[in-house]
Amino acid sequence: MSSTTMTPQKIEQAGFGYHLKLWILSFLKYFSLVFITFWILLPLVTCFFTAAKDNEEWQSTSVMTLPKNLFNFSNYVEAFKLSNMGVAFRNSIIVLVAVCFLTTIIGTQLAYVLSRFAFPGNALIRTAFMMAALLPGIAMQVAVYKIMGTFHLINSLWGYIIMSMGTDVISIYIFIQYFENISISLDEAALMDGASYFTIYSRILLPLLKPAIVTCLILKGVGIYNEYYSANLYLQDKKRLGTVAISLYSFTGPQGSKYNLICAGVIITLLPALIAFLIFQKQIYNGVAAGAVKE
């Protein structure tokens, strides 16, 4: 403590009390942080421990004891094979890349037109998208299911991709906001030089939109990778079309109590999220902040 280094004359009663109070406050601060972080990490860490235990060790030790070998990968290999995760990862990647690519294109195009041109219907389209954000997605699946049926889009990866594109609203918001912050004189200068509208969009504005695109890609990517409900509804041929979330759900059956295997499956599925988080931490924080303030 700094007060101990002071000469005795300098330690006033009030000064010492002040330091003590500061010390207690900062202790409480760190104690509360550690306490909350402990409860946040506890479920994850125990999962990680359990995933490294073989059947015998799992049954004979407490859940909280460290495994003999933290890098025992046998459960991971078995979980991967058992739930058909190879196919699931392939499907998830296809859906992820396709949806991200296509929504970025149509989203930026729509935002460009809405923010740069006045035309009858502009306000109507904006309002329509705004209202759509209010409709609870899962509640509507009753009717969407019938429509998917009529278009023969059930049990097709492309059907699922098209549906996921159609329900993307937040990124259009973010794009419009971003476009409105880019000066229009830029467009006008290009127009003077004889550039077409498409050139202005693709060559001039799109590169400037990069931060917003990254934000939206992350939001969309996390959402798609984690989506279970509609994937389960529309990709019914689970062996062939299952995504990562669906393949993880297959552990609910006969393996329901083999927690060492289940935990290994859980760790496998959250690994991509963890890697993405460690690389894009800052962009992810931005994306979450931008996505939530859509109102």
Place this chain on the structure above:
Amino acid sequence: MTTALADAAPTTVADIPFNTHKRDWKKGAIIVAFCIIPVALLVVFTYWPFIQMCGYSFYKMKYIGTPKWVGLKNYADIFTRPELLATLKLSLYYMVGALVQVALALYLATVLAFKVRGGSFFKGAIFFPYLINGIAVGFIFKFFYTRGYVLDTVLQWCGFSQDQLPYWLKDQAINNWSLVGSSIWRYLGSTLILFIGAIMSIDSTLYEAAEIDGANKWQQFKHIILPGIQTILVLNIILSITGSLSAFEGPYVITSGANGTGTYMVQMDKIAHTDQKVGLASAMAVVLLVIIIICTLLQKIVMGLLFRNADDGTAKAAKAARKSDKARRRALKRANKVATGKAPLFKNGKAVA
């Protein structure tokens, strides 16, 4: 003369920049080309199902077979079936949980928005659960709450004996709180990030000034941070109401809605896909939607009332500006009728024929 008119023009033009250019067919083409796919998707996957759903809600029907008109019976059912009324009570648990989450996030944000040792680690650790998929969260918490596993072991370290502890997911006195706990675990981080962002955007010289004036941390929180983030705070509290009504993934995955944990959405899903009562499920969806719209309107009203004082200055100024603008136009009209008729067509400083 001309400059005065051009000055007046932007109030009506707002953000419509390209109207001044002549290449009309090209403009039309690009508008149609860029709008058609997103609008078509929006109609097909959002508005068309919505309209159909409203229609279904008046029928007794399954996915296959002929529907039978029952009028408002489905709506009456929602408010008379005891198991559906109970689900509305369940959302109170989630509402309380959401408030706890907001309070906890507010505390953590006020700590983590400033220099803290290991701050980015704490922030990252608390945020990461938000990125985990719902199914994995489900398994993690099934494991966490199972008798004799993680939670029980930790509580035994703290001196409880196994017999004192309840079955976290089966005991109806506690299981909804367990699920609310898992929901807080999952979403605390995203609320935290929002609040940190809001606090960071407050002018940091305010704290220095307050410190010089001898304000302590609590006073700083009360008089600088709280007013600075009240918009986002109120927004979050109101969103927690709609969020608690549509609580779904936790109970759906962890308990499958068993033992009295089936929320409104879980029951709706079961009625729609297991019982195949499409009409009733549609009516439930419409009711949920109406509640959400009411909450959104409420949010607008509350925000308007709360922040009326804050905006008073600018609102007054805008009103005064509009008034003087009108007066000026009237004066112009009287002075020169011909020029006034053309006035709105001066856009971006260019005259349009």
